[in-house]
Structure formats: structure tokens, C-alpha cells
Amino acid sequence: SSNRYASSVLYPTSTRAAATGVVGNWRFYNRQQAHTLTTKAATKRKMVAKLTEEERVEKLQPLLDAGWTLVEGRDAIYKEFVLKDFNQAFSLMTGVALLAEKMNHHPEWFNCYNKVQVTLSTHDVGGLSSQDIRMGNYLEAQAKLLI
Template sequence: MSDILSDEARHLLLEPLLKNGWALAEGRDALVKTYKFDSFVDAFGWMTRVAMWAEKWDHHPAWRNVYKTVEVELWSHDLGGLCAQDAKLARKMDSLICQSC
């Protein structure tokens, strides 16, 4: 199991994500991002690709899909905050977005 991110790890792992459209959630230790796709099929296809990685890594996002928009929230439920796995999954989500373009 991972630990909550230290201040040093937080800066190292989160800074690139924040520059790539992720944000820190208000009032809690979580990352949030909204993805917009060309169609529902593109959004759902991306979610399916992400789901395979999330299952493989046993680290699952909280997300909401409405038509061609997917709102994502990442945090480690059992830790009550962000850990390295959250940053890893966020990076994977961003890398899979180009496959939906």
C-alpha cells in the first residue's frame, strides 16, 4: 500500500499534472480534471481503456460521464488523500487521451 504524498513527493509528482490541466479539489486532498471528447463513443472508449489500467493496478477513479464529457476525481479512499498511485493513474489517463483524438 502507498502512503499519503510527502511535501517533496507532492511537488515532484503533482506539479507536471497541474500544468497539464489537473487541479486540486477544493476542501479535500484529491485531483480533478474534466475531459471533453468529440462524441460519446470517444468518451466511453477512453473510459474503457482507463478502466483496464485501473483494474490492473487495483486503483480506481471516481468519475462521471455525461455524453462526451468525463469528470474525473482521484484520491486514495483508504488513505483519505493523494498517493503516488493517484499521480500514476492521472499520467496514464492523460497518455490515453491521444488515442481518442
């Protein structure tokens, strides 16, 4: 007997299903459907472009003025947020994680007690993009609410 799923690929039906691992929200797609899904996702990611010099002056400078620094050896920005305690640090990370999932743009970060170290760069374009600016501005706004 043949397995009807032998030439199929299993994909989550939603981002939430993927994050929670709920099997009931997964669906089998044939190879052509799977190719279409991954091609659409790749096309969507490619719409992001590396910041131009003009955008760097206009959009990146406010983050640099707020304490972000350029990372030596790569096109990225970095900042360490020092909060009152672990609960505030975790709260900052939770809020950012929700936006990151929605944007499909995830920061590099490290947490130790009340400190959250964040590096932003867009891997798909090999440097800084508007997504990093948006994420950096969001981090600044959220940190101000907590501090």
C-alpha cells in the same frame, strides 16, 4: 446432517470471476483461509502512502500544469476531459477501467456524452498517493491518443 459449507466463506478465484459473476470460478474457503486472504489484501493496500511534500512538487505539478485542479476541501485532483463524441469518451473510460482493475485503484468519475469528469484520491490513505499520479498520467496519455 451437517452442511460442510456452514462455516465457509465464498470468494472468487480471480478478479475476472468477481467482475463477471461466474459461479464456476468461485471457491469456498474455511474461516482461517478467508482471514488470510483478506489480511494479505489489506497488507498490500497499506503499502501505498500519501504523497510527501517533495513528491507533490515533483510528481503532482506536471498534472496540475496539464489542467488538473486541486479539489477544495479534500486531498484530491479533478479534471474534465472533453472528447469528440460518446464513443471516444467510452473508449477512454474503458482503457482506464482496465488499468484501474489491475491496480485495484478506481477513479471517481462521471460521463455525459463526450465529457468525462474524473476525481482521483486514494481512500486508503485519505488523500493523494502515487496511484493517483499513475492514474492521472495514464488518463493524460490515453486522452492525447484520442483527441
